[in-house]
Amino acid sequence: MKHAAVLYTCIGLMGAAAITGFVDYTQASNAGTLSNLYKEELPTTGSTLISEKEIDLEDYSRAALEEQMVNDQQEETIAEKPKPKKPKKTVPPPPPPPKQKKTVTVEVVEDVPVAPPAEPEVIVEKVAPTPSEPPAPVVEVKAEEPPTPATEEVKSTRITPRIFSRAPLPPKVNAVKKKKRS
Amino acid sequence: MNIRLLTLRRTKQVFTVTFFWLPISFFSLLLIWNTIPYFNFSKDFSFIQERAVLFLQPIYNWSFYIHIFAGMFCIGTALLQFSSYLLKKRKKIHVWSGRVYVMVVLLLGAPTGLYMSFFAKGGFAERGLFMFMAISWFFFTLKGFTTILNKHVLAHKIWMMRSYAMALTAVTFRVYYIILYLYDVPLTLNYEMSLWMSVVGNLMVAEYLIYRKSKAYLTTFTT
Incomplete structure (x- = not known):
């Protein structure tokens, strides 16, 4: 008797749910709101489970950092020496004061690689070690930037346990950022 | 019994636990864990915000919360029901968690699911599928309940x-x-x-397991 009551209650509830659902569905379809029940664009709120974050690769690239460092160094040099300097010289002047010139005199030892200087355009003059040898040609070495990939693929979503919830997943975006060279 | 047969049976048990029950338990508990935050009744969830129009209706709003509340209990208690250890050694736990499962499904989960299925996401077919899920969930549980009341254990297991x-x-x-x-x-x-x-796959897996379980019983009809 008790079980029968429970069963009939359950069946009654199902019937009520079906009727109520059908009535509400019919009302919504008559009102024309049935197609507007779901938002097309997902809102981005604080509780969004997967935050889509784009990483600006340019800011963190090594080339940008080196460029910034070079700029800083140039600013410091300008602050120290207010006199205008000659842009560059392939042939150094006869009495070269090393502090005032932008040329760096390096005695080249063979089998030792020349380290790239910090400044972008630096003239490295090869000085002859002995007077008997013919004068070595002037070698111009430019500070090279490290190779940076043109495009880098960033996956904007991570798989976390929170992804296993009722929240709709965001559209998957493979953020491809092209490195801008300024 | 033959030692090889025993080893084979033991290996089968280990494989079943590792590749079937362990993932199911993990994902079920994860689902329960992710459902808990909804009970601060905040609307600041993307699931709710996506259905903001629907949640303005009090019936839909309450149906949702009742449905997920029922779902938590239903999935949690169902994990205990298929343990042969509990069934043999702690039968009271099986009986009580079974009662909770049946009541939660019949009184809360299935009716609210049926109501919400009218407004389910997707096309007409998906709404129909949700309705089928709610009705079949209710019917299967009801049959399972009535069969055990009639002491028909095999039919109870199947349903x-x-x-x-x-x-x-x-x-x-x-x-x-x-x-x-x-x-x-x-x-x-x-x-x-x-x-x-999920719906078709689960039903197929269930029917396959039922066939395997009741194969010996079914052969009694043919011979």
Whole structure:
């Protein structure tokens, strides 16, 4: 008797749910709101489970950092020496004061690689070690930037346990950022 | 008994636990864990905000909260029901968790699910599928309940396996959804595919397991 009551209650509830659902569905379809029940664009709120974050690769690239460092160094040099300097010289002047010139005199030892200087355009003059040898040609070495990939693929979503919830997943975006060279 | 047969049986048990019950338990508990935050009744969830128009209706609003509350208990208690250890050694636990499961499904989960299925996401077919899920979940559970009241244990097992297959669609749907999402399937297609795969797949697995379980019983009709 008790079980029968429970069963009939359950069946009654199902019937009520079906009727109520059908009535509400019919009302919504008559009102024309049935197609507007779901938002097309997902809102981005604080509780969004997967935050889509784009990483600006340019800011963190090594080339940008080196460029910034070079700029800083140039600013410091300008602050120290207010006199205008000659842009560059392939042939150094006869009495070269090393502090005032932008040329760096390096005695080249063979089998030792020349380290790239910090400044972008630096003239490295090869000085002859002995007077008997013919004068070595002037070698111009430019500070090279490290190779940076043109495009880098960033996956904007991570798989976390929170992804296993009722929240709709965001559209998957493979953020491809092209490195801008300024 | 033959030692080889015993070893084979033991290996089968270990494989079943490792590759079937362990993932199911993990994802079920994860689903329960992710459901808990909804009970601060905040609207600041993307699931709710996506259905903001629907949640303005008090019936839909309460149906949702009742449904997820029922789902938590249903999935939690169902995990205990298929343990042969509990069934043999702690039968009281099986009986009481079974009662909770049946009452929660019949009184709360299935009716609210049926109401919400009218407004389910997707097309007409998906709404129909949700309705089928709610009705079949209710019917399978009801049959499982009535068969055990009549002391028909095998039929009770069969109907409860079908009922659990329907309950587990909440878990398998999310698993398929995430897998297809990782394979860059468009979201709408992903949603529909995951839904159909979870319902049809779960039913097929359940029927296969039922066939295996009751094979010996079924052969009694043929011979």
